[in-house]
Amino acid sequence: MASVTINNIKKDYGAVEVIHGLDLSIGDGQFVVLLGPSGCGKSTLLRMIAGLEPITSGRIAIGDHVVNTLHPKDRNIAMVFQNYALYAHMTVFDNMAFSMQLKKRPKEEIKQKVAWAASVLNLTPYLERYPRQLSGGQRQRVAMGRAIVRDPTVFLFDEPLSNLDAKLRVQMRTEIKELHQRLKTTTVYVTHDQIEAMTMADVIVIMRDGYIEQIGRPLDVYDRPENLFVASFIGSPAMNMFHGEVATDGDAGVVRIGDLALPLPPKAAVRPGQKVVYGVRPEHLRPVTDGSGIPATVTVVEPTGPEIHIFASVGSIAVCSVLHQRMELSPGARIHLEPAPDQIHLFDQGSGERLDKGRN
Amino acid sequence: MEPSRAQMIARDLLAVLVVAIFMFPIAWWALSSIKPYSAIFDRSGPVYTGFKPTPDNYRVTLLGVSRVEIGMEQGGEAAGVIKGGANSYDSRQSLLDSAIIAVGSTALTLLLATLAAYCLSRMHFSGQQSFLFWILSQRFMPPIAIVIPIVFMFRDLGLRDTYTGLILVHSLINLPLAVLLLKSFFDDVPREVDEAALIDGATRWQTFARVVLPMVKGGVAATAVLCFIFSWTEFLLSLFLTTSIRTVPVKISTFVTSTATEWGYITALGTSAIIPSFIFILLVQRHLVRGLTLGSLKE
Numbered sequence: 001m002a003s004v005t006i007n008n009i010k011k012d013y014g015a016v017e018v019i020h021g022l023d024l025s026i027g028d029g030q031f032v033v034l035l036g037p038s039g040c041g042k043s044t045l046l047r048m049i050a051g052l053e054p055i056t057s058g059r060i061a062i063g064d065h066v067v068n069t070l071h072p073k074d075r076n077i078a079m080v081f082q083n084y085a086l087y088a089h090m091t092v093f094d095n096m097a098f099s100m101q102l103k104k105r106p107k108e109e110i111k112q113k114v115a116w117a118a119s120v121l122n123l124t125p126y127l128e129r130y131p132r133q134l135s136g137g138q139r140q141r142v143a144m145g146r147a148i149v150r151d152p153t154v155f156l157f158d159e160p161l162s163n164l165d166a167k168l169r170v171q172m173r174t175e176i177k178e179l180h181q182r183l184k185t186t187t188v189y190v191t192h193d194q195i196e197a198m199t200m201a202d203v204i205v206i207m208r209d210g211y212i213e214q215i216g217r218p219l220d221v222y223d224r225p226e227n228l229f230v231a232s233f234i235g236s237p238a239m240n241m242f243h244g245e246v247a248t249d250g251d252a253g254v255v256r257i258g259d260l261a262l263p264l265p266p267k268a269a270v271r272p273g274q275k276v277v278y279g280v281r282p283e284h285l286r287p288v289t290d291g292s293g294i295p296a297t298v299t300v301v302e303p304t305g306p307e308i309h310i311f312a313s314v315g316s317i318a319v320c321s322v323l324h325q326r327m328e329l330s331p332g333a334r335i336h337l338e339p340a341p342d343q344i345h346l347f348d349q350g351s352g353e354r355l356d357k358g359r360n
Numbered sequence: 361m362e363p364s365r366a367q368m369i370a371r372d373l374l375a376v377l378v379v380a381i382f383m384f385p386i387a388w389w390a391l392s393s394i395k396p397y398s399a400i401f402d403r404s405g406p407v408y409t410g411f412k413p414t415p416d417n418y419r420v421t422l423l424g425v426s427r428v429e430i431g432m433e434q435g436g437e438a439a440g441v442i443k444g445g446a447n448s449y450d451s452r453q454s455l456l457d458s459a460i461i462a463v464g465s466t467a468l469t470l471l472l473a474t475l476a477a478y479c480l481s482r483m484h485f486s487g488q489q490s491f492l493f494w495i496l497s498q499r500f501m502p503p504i505a506i507v508i509p510i511v512f513m514f515r516d517l518g519l520r521d522t523y524t525g526l527i528l529v530h531s532l533i534n535l536p537l538a539v540l541l542l543k544s545f546f547d548d549v550p551r552e553v554d555e556a557a558l559i560d561g562a563t564r565w566q567t568f569a570r571v572v573l574p575m576v577k578g579g580v581a582a583t584a585v586l587c588f589i590f591s592w593t594e595f596l597l598s599l600f601l602t603t604s605i606r607t608v609p610v611k612i613s614t615f616v617t618s619t620a621t622e623w624g625y626i627t628a629l630g631t632s633a634i635i636p637s638f639i640f641i642l643l644v645q646r647h648l649v650r651g652l653t654l655g656s657l658k659e
Binding site: 051071150 | 550553555556558559562566574575577
């Protein structure tokens with residue numbers, strides 16, 4: 001086990017720079033998820049840690065060793081790929097034993113380790129089968145088995161669950177997390193699925209266009225997104241965003257959005273006239289019956305079981321509210337929605353940055 | 361929509377008809393090879409049945425029994441067609457020559473083509489597209505255009521009339537197609553498989569030999585079949601570049617003499633020549649299934 005330290009890492013393909021000087025420090029035993037839309041550079045970063053992609057400049061260290069120019073096989077890492085990349089002509093046993101066979105380990109030791117990995121991953125009955133005879137989830141487990149038999153210092157996962165169906169994905173998610181809790185190996189996991197990121201990570205690293213937008217624990221990232229991108233990327237349904245301008249209404253500060261005036265959160269660091277984005281998560285925008293709040297017209301009601309998603313329009317703005325209790329509503333109904341005052345996220349329209357950074 | 365019973369029968373009948381059309385020349389060829397001389401040259405029309413099958417054509421071409429001996433067995437009945445004593449129709453050596461050259465050139469082609477195709481599939485270098493086109497361009501020129509220069513070059517190099525020479529020439533002609541074909545098979549193996557092997561501790565060579573090559577053995581088998589059949593049936597270069605070595609196609613051509621065309625021997629040797637390719641294809645057809653890489657991939 002080891003930490004991974006990344007200093008000012010850059011990557012370009014000819015004239016196109018795709019990773020722009022990233023710094024990231026991954027603690028020993030941490031489960032770190034790199035999250036971002038496709039093309040954000042998360043896979044490239046992972047492949048640079050693996051040694052599959054040369055580094056243009058900067059420094060990557062695993063433990064105390066700078067590995068910039070080390071061959072992948074000398075980094076003592078293991079990687080699980082999106083398409084599993086199993087050796088189709090080898091049995092499950094040989095797939096897992098391959099790395100040790102290359103190192104010419106004693107046969108007994110190989111047998112023992114593969115048997116251990118197979119029992120951890122419930123693959124024992126399938127050791128003599130070929131990958132083509134396995135289901136998607138089993139193949140994914142073989143890929144993981146291939147990784148854990150080597151007792152690597154770092155696990156790298158490159159979107160390992162995106163080829164599985166929804167149910168299996170949830171199940172494998174739990175299995176990977178359990179595996180991590182059991183082995184406590186430092187793990188870097190790439191995904192574009194925010195649910196995977198939220199549920200599995202100790203630390204989420206949100207990336208966009210080759211930059212890191214925010215690093216933090218899952219709930220911190222959700223509760224205090226540091227900029228508009230993170231706020232809109234994390235959360236489903238997405239955060240409601242109102243574009244407006246700070247004004248004063250008597251003593252109290254408000255944000256004017258067209259004819260609406262929404263109260264400022266208590267600790268907002270804003271000046272009058274500043275153009276801001278007023279963000280509120282759907283679960284913090286609730287229907288009220290006392291006539292206060294934002295008047296809206298219901299457009300669509302989506303019951304999901306545990307929740308009801310109400311989509312409504314405020315003038316030309318589409319908003320969403322998530323309720324945990326039952327409520328009878330039909331499209332066209334007039335309702336009033338009130339944001340929870342202590343759950344408001346304010347961002348500067350120009351920079352997109354959160355306006356109460358560093359406060360709580 | 362499920363095809364109706366009538367449609368299924370019609371489809372099967374059509375398939376039988378198509379196969380029959382393609383099989384007819386081969387069947388006719390094989391039939392002629394067991395006909396006696398008189399049935400081959402029957403003036404009343406094609407003979408399908410009603411002749412007495414004879415193994416004589418095979419005995420002459422494959423067993424080296426001379427025509428004189430056969431003539432004597434038949435009590436001089438066929439004495440009219442006996443001309444020489446030595447059996448110039450004995451083709452055993454030709455079958456051996458063809459086998460050596462076809463197996464040799466197939467092996468050489470596969471050795472070079474798998475390595476080249478793997479590199480072209482996995483590594484990137486400037487001018488790669490042009491290089492691929494250049495490889496393909498080697499097939500643009502017909503062999504007849506290069507045969508004269510090759511004859512002179514081979515004479516000076518001492519390669520004329522040698523197994524090595526013909527193996528080289530057949531390999532050169534097979535290489536472009538083999539490289540391009542194999543490249544497409546390598547392209548089908550996801551790059552992540554190589555990367556997984558590299559991370560597992562394999563060298564590039566081990567990745568190629570122990571992981572990727574076994575995954576494309578279907579493609580290698582298909583390529584081998586094509587190379588083998590080309591070399592086995594190649595006529596022009598074999599004719600020009602040899603005198604004592606006679607491959608089967610060249611040998612058959614000598615059965616057309618100034619005095620007669622020995623249809624019996626031609627068909628007998630021709631039919632026999634199908635058999636080695638047939639066996640070869642049977643041996644590799646198990647691997648000809650493209651779905652072999654299935655299982656390493658996502659679906």
